[in-house]
Amino acid sequence: MSFSGLIVQLLNGLASASSLFLVAAGLSLIFGVTRIVNFAHGSFFMVGIYVAYTLADKLGGAGFWVALPLAAIAVGVLGAVIEVVLLRRIYKAPELFQLLATFALVLVIKDAVLWLWGPDELLGPRAPGLRGSVEILGRQFPAYDLFLIVIGPVVLGLVWLLLTRTRFGTLVRAATQDREMVSALGVNQAWLFTAVFALGALLAGLGGALQLPREPATLEMDLNTIGAAFVVVVVGGMGSLPGAYVAALLIAEIKALCIWLGVVEIAGIAISFSKLTLVVDFLVMAAVLVWRPWGLMGRPQAPSRYVGMQEEPLRRAGGSYVAAVGVLALVLAAMPVLTASSPYTTVLLIDLLIAALFAASLHFIMGPAGMHSFGHAAYFGLGAYGAALLARAAGLPMELTLVLAPVVAGLGALVYGWFAVRLSGVYLAMLTLAFAQITWAIVYQWDSFTGGSNGLTGVWPSEWLNDKRNYYWLTLVLVGGGLWWLRRVLFSPFGYALRAGRDSVLRADAIGIDVKRMQWAGFVVAGAVAGLAGGLFAYSKGSISPETLAVGRSVDGLVMVLLGGIQTLAGPVVGAFTFTWLHDMVARNTDYWRAMLGAIILILVLLFPQGIAGSIKQLADKWRERRDDEAADEAAQAPMQAAAAAGERAR
Structure with missing residues (x-):
């Protein structure tokens, strides 16, 4: 353990935090406005790196820098299509069924990627102009990672300006607080949801594309990424972009410290801090939620006026x-x-x-x-x-x-x-x-x-x-x-x-x-x-x-x-x-x-x-109600029919 090693590990943590923040920011935006716990968000990250790999391979050379934003835009378009074709149809379903639909999307997208790119890991090219490394305190540090360190705050600033200086941002912030009221004021809620979902998917795709020179594209990236993104969003606070960035920094730097500490002997007992990297993010989340249930920079969520179909009370079973x-x-x-x-x-x-x-x-x-x-x-x-x-x-x-x-x-x-x-x-x-x-x-x-x-x-x-x-x-x-x-x-x-x-x-x-x-x-x-x-x-x-x-x-x-x-x-x-x-x-x-x-x-x-x-129970209840209504109508008409028959006999 040396001071120079500590600095390099902290810088590594900053680079990892930027990529993690991009994914978490998109997830936070989507949840804040649509209230969908989007399990497919990690799939957008995975698609981003695969699309960037293909575009960088086709464009070659300096085309690498064009491939990154193009990949992010392609993923944003994919997100918009998914929202319009699928999610828009189930917004009025119970929220947990929306989660089930996004889980199904994870399965579909994973096999689509498998079919298009195959099962093998794909290692992308190095970034032109940032292929080498710089010396920091006698240690070499990748130049591309320095670029990633800068990207995180830049994207945070741009998204913050979008949300605070534009009419679209005002609507997004209003929908985050009370989406039903925004709809009542005449805002086209459907297209607002589509735009937010596309923006969130674009940020996830950009986060995946930026990882191209750092790690190979694999089919396991979706679920690995979504877990970390959920942790960052919850620790930072639902709907808070600054909170997501702070949480990403906190978790990434704690992991970096664990790697730097390695195996430490305390009171004659060897403790491997490096193994804690498997679970340290969840330890942080558990601690934060117990101490501050709505996250570091979040606020208690206002209950939605619409909570799906009212749940009927459970009834004892009949003889049938x-x-x-x-x-x-x-x-x-x-x-x-x-x-x-x-x-x-x-x-x-x-x-x-x-x-x-x-x-x-x-x-x-x-x-x-x-x-x-x-x-x-x-x-x-x-x-x-x-x-x-x-x-x-x-x-x-x-x-x-x-x-x-x-x-x-x-x-x-x-x-x-x-x-x-x-x-x-x-x-x-x-x-x-x-x-x-x-x-x-x-x-x-x-x-x-x-x-x-x-x-x-x-x-x-x-x-x-x-x-x-x-x-x-x-x-x-x-x-x-x-x-x-x-x-x-x-x-x-x-x-x-x-x-x-x-x-x-x-x-x-x-x-x-x-x-x-x-x-x-x-x-x-x-x-x-x-x-x-x-x-x-x-x-x-x-x-x-x-x-x-x-x-x-x-x-x-x-x-x-x-x-x-x-x-x-x-x-x-x-x-x-x-x-x-x-x-x-x-x-x-x-x-x-x-x-x-x-x-x-x-x-x-x-x-x-x-x-x-x-649904079967719902259909059975409707059939039973219709049968009861028909029986009631027959019972109501019986006296009238009897009176008419008596009149006929009297004549």
């Missing part, structure tokens, strides 16, 4: 519903016998059941409790690792570990939930994501205990479950029991208290309900059930890896819940079966399975804006 569930249970119990010639079907059914239990546990806090979680995989993973470690390290039998797995996950939810329930909306969702990433980093790096990146193998069920059919029936019983228990809890006084706190915190508090304590307990219940699903998953696969806790699994859970419908208890089960089956079927039949799966999800979102189960 109970009968249908009974028939379905009998069919599922008979499936291993009916499909004896296809052992893979039994394996797939186990995955479907586990996914249904995981999705139902997430729905428990998202629907009835009204708390949106982006990190529910943490409890799934804690249950999986808890069962695996108790079996391997403590030598406990499988049956006992399946009992203790929900306990381990519930304890994790007890700790994380205490912090999370103090927030709401997107801030709560991002804090749950931060906790999940912190848990993932611990598991990923604790080689001596969790197996690190290799995970744990040899996690096999008991001998009597060696036959997959027996394990399937055990899974069916436990999953059925878990779903039944969640349903009983939701229709208990505790469940009604959860829904009361969701619908009106003030009214619930006025009648003596401790809303935060109820939500905290709800977190523990949901975490414990997710832990049971994780334990079943570990034994079904025979091994466990850190990917079990990764962001991708949390996103999968969100997709399952939203695809099925958040308004019904059957929604998460329907969504889990649909998503898992589609994923398996599509992935086995085409190399471009992501695009096909994304297209199917988009179609379902457009056709069923309340989710599959929610």
Whole structure:
């Protein structure tokens, strides 16, 4: 550790902060005006670097400097087209379904890039005129990185001037504060949204294009970038561009310091600060949200006057519903016998059941409790690792570990939930994501205990479950029991208290309900059930890896819940079966399975804006209302018809 090394690392941090700020600035603008949590924003960053690579290759030489702005403009046009063709159609859908649509876009864009540019990494040319390096305190520093250090403040200044010195900027700032009022004043809200979305996509594309000389273009850049961008936006404050720049600087410089410190021995214990770079941004986000829930330079978000379709209260099932569930249970119990010639079907059914239990546990806090979680995989993973470690390290039998797995996950939810329930909306969702990433980093790096990146193998069920059919029936019983228990809890006084706190915190508090304590307990219940699903998953696969806790699994859970419908208890089960089956079927039949799966999800979102189960319920309710109206009309006309008949007889 030397002073010159510190200065060079801090300069590296400044260069990285500029690129990160460009992506975060666009994401902040889009969310501030449209209220869309745009999962596809990282895809715009990825497309930017790929388009810049192609343009720089075609133009050659000094054409590199022309390729960068052209790539950004191309991505801006792509963003405008996506907003007009897709997002404009779903602005009146619940906000979480807009998130589902942007996740589907991630899948479609990723495979489009794969088809156009192939799977290989593409390394761009060096920037003409900035190919070399400069000497700083005896160390060489890339000249192009100095250019990036300047770009960040320049773009911040230009966007600030646009937002504060033009009529367009005035409208954007007004829409950020109250978009419904802007529409009421006669502003064409649709085109304002399109312009803002295009500007946000352009900034993301520029951020990707500027990375061309620094790193190769890969297909993993979208999800890697969107996570970091979300952190910067939340830490800086939603809708605050200066806050985004300050947050990008803070996170980039802390990472640079961790790299500079390397391995440090404190009190005889070697601590690797360089490994903290995997999770330091999420540590910063968690700390900021606990201390200042609306970010460093943000302000508490005013509630939107439009919150999508009002959610109807959950109703107890009728006799026909109970009968249908009974028939379905009998069919599922008979499936291993009916499909004896296809052992893979039994394996797939186990995955479907586990996914249904995981999705139902997430729905428990998202629907009835009204708390949106982006990190529910943490409890799934804690249950999986808890069962695996108790079996391997403590030598406990499988049956006992399946009992203790929900306990381990519930304890994790007890700790994380205490912090999370103090927030709401997107801030709560991002804090749950931060906790999940912190848990993932611990598991990923604790080689001596969790197996690190290799995970744990040899996690096999008991001998009597060696036959997959027996394990399937055990899974069916436990999953059925878990779903039944969640349903009983939701229709208990505790469940009604959860829904009361969701619908009106003030009214619930006025009648003596401790809303935060109820939500905290709800977190523990949901975490414990997710832990049971994780334990079943570990034994079904025979091994466990850190990917079990990764962001991708949390996103999968969100997709399952939203695809099925958040308004019904059957929604998460329907969504889990649909998503898992589609994923398996599509992935086995085409190399471009992501695009096909994304297209199917988009179609379902457009056709069923309340989710599959929610839309079916909506149609059934309309049919029932029409039948009741017809019966009422017939009953009203009966006396008149009887009187007319009596008159005829009298004549």
